[in-house]
Every structure is written in C-alpha cells, then in structure tokens.
Amino acid sequence: MPDHFYLSEFDPARHRSFDYVSASNDWVPWVSASIPGSLDLQVRRRIESNLKHILAGLEMKAGLIIPHGERLAGREVLYEPYFQSLIFEFCVGVYSVCEGIGSAHHLHNIGDDGSAGPRVSRARWTDALVAEYDPADVLSLRERVEIVQDKRDRLHQDSLGARDDIDWHSFGYAQAFVPARQALQPLLQAEIGDVPATTNLLIR
Structure with a gap:
C-alpha cells in the first residue's frame, strides 16, 4: 500500500530490511519540470539533487505518520514522541x-x-510560490506554507532565554502534518504527469 513505509525485521539473508515508496531518482522529472528553464544549468542540477532526496525522505516519514495518525491498523503504531518528531521533520522537509x-x-x-x-x-x-501555484488564493497555499514555516521555526534554539517551552502538541497530525501535506498538493498537481505513481505525498 502506498501510504505505508515498512521497516522489516533485520535478516542478514535479505538484501535489505526495508521496502521503500519511491527512489530518489524517481523524483528528478518532477523537480526538473517544476524549476524554470531559465536558471543556470548547475543551479538546476543542485536543486534537483537536493530536492529529490528530501522528497524521498518525506515519503518515508509520511509512510510512518499516516498509519499512526489515521490509526489504519486500529491502534497506535508509533511512540508518541517519535510521531511528533517525525511530523516536525516532515514540516522541515x-x-x-x-x-x-x-x-x-x-x-x-x-x-x-x-x-x-x-x-x-x-x-x-513565498510570494513567488503563491503567485505560481495559487494566484487566485483558492487553495489556501499561503496559509498552509505559513503553518509549515511556523512549525519549522519552533525548534530554533538560538535565543534560549527568550524562547518559550516547545508545545509538542502543536506537532500533531491535524495541526501540522495535514496542512504540510496539503501545502504540497498545488505543486504536485501542477506537474502531475511527472509525479511518481507510487508516492504517498499526493492526496488522492
């Protein structure tokens, strides 16, 4: 099932102890199609290299977060602090x-x-992203990107004496993961033909 990421019990006889959703290189066509062709070739190459790995990592996190958040097995599948940390990392990605x-x-x-x-x-x-993917402001892209930005900024530790305790409940499924995943949808839909068919990032 594409919404899952499995970590298998370690077996030295197996080639690997996991099953993945998409390989990083599966994301190169989508990233390439999403980047304006006017950029320098090396700049495009670096963006493709960076984002393809981030996107594969997002799939791994989503594959662990969704079964827990939706209780697909009828029960919890993650230790709650791991769940919150994965959602934070998903927002950063x-x-x-x-x-x-x-x-x-x-x-x-x-x-x-x-x-x-x-x-x-x-x-x-942010302005350029919204202008490109939600110019009429009908997809709430700016609002969702701002939620992602807020979650990403909560973990800054640069002014310890001036920062409040982190509210880990703010990294909940509905409060953080859902809007972060929704923020990706206009970008994915714009070049839907290049999105890996197996991805769990696309809301179907």
Missing part, C-alpha cells in the same frame, strides 16, 4: 521543497539565473 521551488520562480521572475548565488528572502520566495 516541506519547507525546503517550497523554499527551493519558490526561490527558483522568484529568480526567474526577476531575470536572475541564480549562478551568482543570490539569497532569496522568505517573503519573496
């Missing part, structure tokens, strides 16, 4: 995907091929 693709579109929009390594601010890549 979604943030990176949105940041990479949003930054690529921002650079394209201003006629920059990215070869000089310009830094794109969060506000600019």
Whole structure:
C-alpha cells in the first residue's frame, strides 16, 4: 500500500530490511519540470539533487505518520514522541521543497539565473510560490506554507532565554502534518504527469 513505509525485521539473508515508496531518482522529472528553464544549468542540477532526496525522505516519514495518525491498523503504531518528531521533520522537509521551488520562480521572475548565488528572502520566495501555484488564493497555499514555516521555526534554539517551552502538541497530525501535506498538493498537481505513481505525498 502506498501510504505505508515498512521497516522489516533485520535478516542478514535479505538484501535489505526495508521496502521503500519511491527512489530518489524517481523524483528528478518532477523537480526538473517544476524549476524554470531559465536558471543556470548547475543551479538546476543542485536543486534537483537536493530536492529529490528530501522528497524521498518525506515519503518515508509520511509512510510512518499516516498509519499512526489515521490509526489504519486500529491502534497506535508509533511512540508518541517519535510521531511528533517525525511530523516536525516532515514540516522541515516541506519547507525546503517550497523554499527551493519558490526561490527558483522568484529568480526567474526577476531575470536572475541564480549562478551568482543570490539569497532569496522568505517573503519573496513565498510570494513567488503563491503567485505560481495559487494566484487566485483558492487553495489556501499561503496559509498552509505559513503553518509549515511556523512549525519549522519552533525548534530554533538560538535565543534560549527568550524562547518559550516547545508545545509538542502543536506537532500533531491535524495541526501540522495535514496542512504540510496539503501545502504540497498545488505543486504536485501542477506537474502531475511527472509525479511518481507510487508516492504517498499526493492526496488522492
């Protein structure tokens, strides 16, 4: 089932002790199609390399989160702190995907091929992402990306004395995972023909 990721009991006779959803390279066509062709070739290559691994990692996390969050086995399948940590990591990965693709579109929009390594601010890549994938604001993309950004920022430990305790309940299934997965949908749907058929990131 595509919504699952299995870790098998270790067996030295087996070639591997896991079954995966998609291989990283399965994501290259989608990432490539999602990046404007005006960017420098090496910039495109780096984005493809970075995001394909992040996306495969997101599938692994989703494959563990969904069975627990939906109680597909009729019971819990993860230790709750692991569940919350996986959701946090899922949000960080979604943030990176949105940041990479949003930054690529921002650079394209201003006629920059990215070869000089310009830094794109969060506000600019968010605006570019929304303009590209939800210009009429009917898919709540900005709202969901902002939720992802908020979850990602909660784990910053740069000003310890000024930060409140982390509310781990804010990394719940409905509060964090669902909107993070929903944030990916406009991006996936835009190049649906290049999305790996087996992925569990696409809401069907």
